Each structure stands twice: as structure tokens, then as C-alpha cells.
Amino acid sequence: MAFLHSLARAEPKWKKGWCAPVELGNATPHYVSFVLPLDEDGGFFREYTCETVTVKKDGSKKIGPHKLVRHGERSFVLHLGARDLWFTVRAVPSKDRRLSYVGSLGHDDFASLFVEVEPEKPKELDRLYDERRTFVIGCEPFSHYAGIERLADLSARPALAEK
């Protein structure tokens, strides 16, 4: 099943499209977008896998898979227990609506075009973090993106300044 992804808009020096934040290093924007891959016909899948990350008291993390289900033409709902989190397609100029992944990492979904979605109520995501130390990641990159270790090692070099 295809995933919801957390990707960043590529910098101007790149071809226009999406890349993984780790590929941008210190240039990673402070907002990372949620994007959905499209099927071969350019439409949305019925369901996507959406992972959450829960931070435990000892600082370790638990990654859990969930389903993000299409509801109508432009809306998606993530059921987390009794909580429903809604995402809708972001309104952007048509030339920017469907963009490809332009980075160098590997994932089955990266052959698809992507459309950005955004949380309908962003504060609900903050409440989830407040109450359960859980946040929505979509596709946890270090678990699923081939080749990411190489870039992670680079970004962890102490000589590089943090942003």
C-alpha cells in the first residue's frame, strides 16, 4: 500500500519537486509537507499507510502503522482510536499541484507524482502530541527510504551547524 509522506519542497537549485528533508540538510524548511502519491491514472488511492511516532518516557520511540482513508474527492481521514484527523488537498496553482520526487533516495512511491495535503485542524495534531506524545509522520524515512543512512551520517557531523 502506498504511504503518506513527509517531504520538503526542493530548493531552487534543484528541479522543482519534492525531496526528503534529510537531503536538504540545514536548508530543511521549518514546515515539512504531507504529500500523497497518485496512482497510474493520476488519481488518489483508496487508502494509504500512515505511520505515527510515539515518544516513550525513556525517550525511545514506537512507530505504529495506521490507515489514511480517502473520503470523497479531496479529503482523507486518519482514525487514531477515538480521534479522527482530517487532511485535505492543499490549494496550489495547477502547475505546482502534481510534482515528482527529485531526490536520490529509494522508495516504491517515489516513481509517482505527489499531491500535497494538509491537516484541516493543525492544532489537533498538537493536542495529540500533548496528550500522547504521538505525532503523524506518514512514512518514517529512516525505516523505509533506501540510502538514507549515508545522508544521515553527513547531517550528524559535528562540524555542521544546526538550524
Added chain:
Amino acid sequence: MPVLYHGTSRGFATAMAGTPAAGGIDVTQGGGEFGRGFYAQDSNSNAARRGQTRYGNSSAVLSLTVDEREYHTLNVWRLTLNMAQKLNSQLRANNAQDTYTSADDAIVGPLVYQPPIEQQKFQTTSAQTLLNGPLTQRAVI
């Protein structure tokens, strides 16, 4: 003011949190939509997600609770969405996202690509002193 959050690696977050008396935030490091400075935002989940996408399970969130009175002694430049978009556009055009600073202690405004979230960029020695001092509670979460 609300609690502010900064998503990063656990190592960086711990270093910036420092001790209750002295943090390790450096406003000359970092960049973004408003230029060079230390960035924090009011969305804990977005900060956590940003950290996770860069550092995986080695990520953490630095939370900052700044003393209300001391915060309001800072000179803060507040931007509307339109102002934030213009500033960001100018900085991108001039490739100045890592270098631009103004004379203000901090620049506050919406994230250009997600306006419901407010970001604060701290950029002067005064702001750094406040963030690293005992009147700011710093915690790694």
C-alpha cells in the same frame, strides 16, 4: 507567550537546553524563511516531525518557556502573512536565508507554507541571553 518548540537531534537539543542556569542556544547559527537566527515555533507536532525526518529516532524537541515580562522587553518585529511572504521571497531571490538579520531582537510571523503555525526567529545577543538564561525554562521532550 506560548511555549515554543524546536525540532532537532537529541544531541543538539540537550546541548541547547544546557543547565537551568545556562543554555547553549546560538542565534548566529540557523536559517530559514526570515533569515539567519534561532527558530522556534508554536507547533510541537510539526517540530517533532521535522526532527524525525532529519534525525530519525535520534531526534528530539527542545521546548522553551520564556518569561512573559522579559520576553516583552525584546524588540519584536511582527509580520502578517503578506509581510512574511514578501520577506521570504526577497531572501530567496537574494539567497540570503542564511545571512539576513534585522536590527530587531526577534522576527515573529506565520510559517509561509503553513500559516496557522507561528514561528519566531531570535537573532540578537539580547535575545540569546534571554533564551539561555534562568528566566527561560528549557526542556528536551
